[in-house]
Amino acid sequence: MAQLVSVKVIGMHCASCASIIERTLKKKEGVVSVEANFVTEAAKITFDGGLTTIEKLSESLKPLGYSLDITDGENHAGYHAAAGGKTKEKKQRELVSMRNKIFSILPLAVLSIIVMAWEAAASFNLAPEMPAVMEGLLKILLPLMATYTIIIAGRPYLLGFYRFIRYGKANMDTLIGIGTSVAYIYSVMILIFSGYLKSFVDARYEYFDVTIVVIAFISLGKYLEARSKMKTGDAIEKLLHLQAKTALVVESGEEREIPIEQVKAGDTIIVKPGSRIPVDGVVMGGFSYVDESMLTGEPIPVEKKTGDSISAGTVNTTGAFTFKAARVGSKTMLSHIIRMVEEAQNSKAPIQALADKISGVFVPIVLVTAAASLIVWLILGSHYLGFSQAFSYGIMAFVGVLVIACPCALGLATPTAVIVGVGKGAKEGILVKDAATIEKLYKVNVVVADKTGTITNGRPELVSFQISSRDYQASALPILASLESRSEHPIARAVTDYAKGKNIVFGEAENFEIIKGKGVTGQIGGVKYFAGNEKLIRDLGVEFNYDKIKNETLQGKTPVLLATKEKIIAVAMVADAVKPGAGEAIKNLLKMGIKVVMLTGDDKNTASFIAKEVGVTDVMAEVMPEDKLIKIKELQDSGNIVAMVGDGVNDAPALAQADVGIAMDTGTDVAIESAGVTLLHGDISKVAKAIKLSKLTMRGIKQNLFWAFFYNIVGIPLAAGLFYPVLGWMLSPVFAGLAMAFSSVSVVSNSLRLKTKKL
Secondary structure, three states, rough: OEEEEEEEEEEOHHHHHHHHHHHHHHHHOEEEEEEOOOOOOOEEEEOOOOOOOOHHHHHHHHHHHHEEEOOOOOHHHHHHHHHHHHHHHHHHHHHHHHHHHHHHHHHHHHHHHHHHHHHHHHHHOOOOOOOOOHHHHHHHHHHHHHHHHHHHOHHHHHHHHHHHHHOOOOOHHHHHHHHHHHHHHHHHHHHEEEEEEHHOOOOOOOHHHHHHHHHHHHHHHHHHHHHHHHHHHEEEEEEEHHHOOEEEEEEOEEEEEHHHHOOOOOEEEEEEEEEEOOOOEEEEEEEEEEOHHHHHHOOEEEEEEOEEOOOOOEEEHHHEEEEEEEEOOOOOOOHHHHHHHHHHHOOOOOOHHHHHHEEEEEHHHHHHHHHHHHHHHHHHHHHHHHHHHHHHHHHHHHHHHHHHHHHHHHHHHHHHHHHHHHHHHOOOOOEEEEEHHHHHHHHOEEEEEEHHHHHHHHOOEEEEEOOOOOOOOHHHHHHHHHHHHHOOOHHHHHHHHHHOOOOOOOOOOOEEEHHHHHEEEEEEEOEEEEEHHHHHHHHOOOOOOOHHHHHHHHOEEEEEEEEEOOEEEEEEEEEOOOOOOOHHHHHHHHHEEEEEEEEEEOOHHHHHHHHHHHOEEEEEOOOOOHHHHHHHHHHHHOOOEEEEEEHHHHHHHHHHOOOOEEOOOOOOOHHHHHHHHHHHHHHOOHHHHHHHHHHHHHHHHHHHHHHHHHHHHHHHHHOOOOHHHHHOOOOOOOHHHHHHHHHHHHHHHHHHHHHHOOO
């Protein structure tokens, strides 16, 4: 039975590492697929549990310097919070350790740079020759400094070199390890055997300073990269901090504070002002306003009263209330959001495929290129410069090529942008399923929207109330609400909600009776009243001019007529109202050059009125679920990239057929499962924001890939000395190391810029 697990990978820190892990695990029996992401330091592994285990897979990686962090901890958001805290603490400790090592070798690197600059200036008569005493002192100091640097900060690179020799697996550390080791060993040989080697090599050149500066620059670059990478994932960290650690539970009439992990569905929980709501549930008593901005992006606190749903991670702002726990642990909305964001950040976009292929063969190609550079210098350089000088230049080219080549810039280009983009989306109430969705979404040129629950609120609301009898100016609404309070019909709920919103006090009618298909009747204050549709009023024989409500009924509004046996008292109009901001949302999509189509199962009159109200010109009404799917296929066959926005079970086939499905979180689970994007708070205005987010993310990815390719295409030939015959100059290993460090940091920094962009 195949199972999918997501695990942290210890020791994975570059694109080549990810490639090695994927290739190694894919060869193991029972492994179906592997997707490693070195930015998040995680891997998604699908394997047959009957043929292998995650423990066995972890053991197979250990000789290569990697292991899988096998922890069973996806049971609840409380675990996520604890694990997230531990992970952050561990990373902080690693950063401190890296920083301490850099501080210990940085003075040596600065001294080495001063020495190199002095020697370079002296060779151009821009500075006096170095005094013999100082030169002699440096002959002793530089080897000691280089040895200290390798011991303190060079260990990971030497291990990379060792694993290459032992197992034939090479990553970025291997390149640095070989390059700095060759420079160091060459320099030691010159130092000890200069008398014997002077006829073969130019004994004036030693590269102890190169070893020191390259390791220092690359260590500094890796530190800055690690610090920046931590910032790319801060969306998850912020979500984890939303989780309450404890809950105030009522048991046997007493309040007791318990850890969040111990809360069970059905528990009664008290939430005091300023407290964070621990789990999802339904308000049982009390009244308050809850700040849901951290989950939905909406800044205005939402009113919560008896019967209203509340979500874990939101904050109670004013009054205290009690609620019954409904969803706990991994089933809460907060846990769902965390899980979605983690999965999306660990996923790969199709555009990353090329970078992955190159990263997979990059290190071997660089090793061959470095060796070829040395050989070419020995063959051609000897002819023009003499063997000894050509050999020195060849060593410099060999080391420079190994040091400057950076698969990390390629590997960082896509995932860092995806992580920042997905995180920014989560903060805005836009949950993206995976990286492939981002890539599809930015190409969308047609948005197909369902009407009910997407453009409209998806529930009946009382939109107007006209009183026809002067005798009932004050009592008409209380009477209607009293009648409807005994009914379970959605229209009855719309009436009672409206009355409650107006702070109307009403009781229950006596001798209540439902008149099937027509309405209700009951006695209030000894008088018999009727509330219902036109059929009910016609049956009563009460006169009413129906032309007064004809236009409103053509707009899809449903009349509720309140009457006695003698006359009409009032007329309430109930409709599924357009969502606030829906018109502006459609307008924003049209401004972006995106065509908007509305599909609905409602009648043509209602559909046309709603479409006109929000500015949609392309409408299809009275369609079945399969008709929605056919319409989307027609649009796709015409060359369009289609996004479908919906919320119901009947939208699921169309959401699955569309290039990108966008679901409202106020809708059904089936719709959400079929979608690539989920919009919290059911806010259609977030559709345009989601598309803009995808465009910004893809722009960042393309910029990163361009820089990564350009850097390697230009940098490697410069380090190899390809342009030396023309320029009389080649890139030294020191500057190669600096460029390599800068390339990775610049890619991560460019991705982080997305955080500052306004959607």
